[in-house]
Amino acid sequence: MFVVKNKTFFKWFTAKWVNGIALFPFVIVKHDHVKENKILINHELIHIKQQLELFILPFFIWYGFEYLYRLVQYRNSNRAYRNISFEREAYANESNLNYLKKRSIWSFLKYL
Secondary structure, eight states: OEEEEOHHHHHHHSOTTOOEEEETTEEEESSSOGGGOHHHHHHHHHHHHHHHHTTSHHHHHHHHHHHHHHHHHHSOHHHHHHTSHHHHHHHHHTTOTTHHHHOOTTGGGGGO
């Protein structure tokens, strides 16, 4: 896993409110002081683990379809994003820096 700080990536490829993104094997973050933001890094590492479990490409396909489903369900993009099972798992456990050590495989399924 590599942590990369790159503001240009965020300017061109993400929404303004996004501070980090996991694209296996990289965690790309917007801000300086990456080492100080352990919760953001942990959140993104949970996504790296999810990506590995689904062999990377299927993760992004599932993520996209689930986002569209939630968008129809909630009719609100932020609420749709927050209710994607992958995001629900990551947000629920991002503050627990030991989560990945005890996390069982396919744990995101509990958040569907």
